[in-house]
Amino acid sequence: MYVYLAEKKQDKAPIIVAIHYCGGSATAYFTFNNNKYATLADAKGYIIIYPSAPSSGGCWDVASKQSLTHNGGGDSQTIVNMVKYAVDTYGGDPERVFATGTSSGAMMANVLAGAYPDVFKGVTAYSGVADGCFYVSGATAGTSSPGWNNACANGQSSKTAQAWGDLARSYYPGYTGSYPKVMIWHGTADTTLRYPNYAEMLKQWSNVLAVDFSKNVSNTPEAKYTESVYGDGTKLLGFSAQGVGHNVPIHEQVELDFWGI
Template structure:
């Protein structure tokens, strides 16, 4: 657990968990992304988990990590949030998570297994929550749980099948589900583009929303925005961004994340 606490915290300081990619590190992701200057401006706390695997990937495929309070990487990260709130004064009512590649997969896992902890997630170039698990990957591998079928975009399910998997992580949970923002590049050759639609299918079922419209060249040329449910880009339950011609991975859009999380307007 690596933490960045700005000198001046907001009175109710939000917490953002930012999760690195395979072959990455907490320290590396803290410099690759540009959340820290924004934390100085807006007074939020940053947590950078660091993978313990030799390949730098996170466990997104074990039963433990896909179970609320079941152990594994997911519970470790959830505990980091509680520690930061107690130690640094973060606000547990304003906790968010984001990540790239393996970190994007872990973001999906965190939102699925700990909907009581996180209010929203932003995913950069990942796969559907549980995709490596249902494809038969195991967490005893290193990198943990890699699945070619899932990575290559060959695994498809109905929206309800994906949604049922997410709901199974925390049986009996009837509270609010976190809002989700999904980015994916059409030229991704690592976690192939079909994973984008499967991820949107999954969260649309979990959140109970349907597609309401597309908008080309938003937020920039070549990106197509898709909104599910009512609202704008900063209030809708589910928003997707397809990045034409972009490979692995979509560049992090930090300011968009803060707006989606409600930290900025």
């Protein structure tokens, strides 16, 4: 893990976990897409954790039962341990912990929302898949190459909202508390994790968060983006980027506004 501490950190600072894409690293994601997470941290006083995937290919384990399960081990619990370390060591606020990620990092953000809803208050997924969609039978945590699920990647894994919701809830059996607010971004021209995954993610979290689709807003937050609002827009938002491929630009300020930072 790498940690970025704001020049004027809040005494009890929000924590953002910024999770890199497959083949990436913590240091690569620090400058990915010229993002402004660090600059905004200096202005707002939050802490950023940049984890690096331990696999040889730099992909996150979102395929094994261990990583998909609360306190089951794997990469997801490792990231949670990083959060606990930041709380204890740097004065992070355990009540204001958020995760954001791109591609494999987006998949992990969704996994964290399902397996550790007691830790995270909000997550953002740029070009990801639904929580549990990448599960591969027999995949083992700690291997050099986490499993790859072609059907999911190609947008061929479709479930009802209830089935997706049940899957996310199954990774923390017995949990009765609230789940984090979720923001989803996806490009219509994505050929790596294809665009149908966007609808599957929205189905999943609309069920988990018990919010129904309300409206679409064109050209929001910019031209050729369509915002999908669920409920009153405080728990679930989606952004469809027309003509954009797998590399959806990061919209840091939109995330921070959504999280209340």
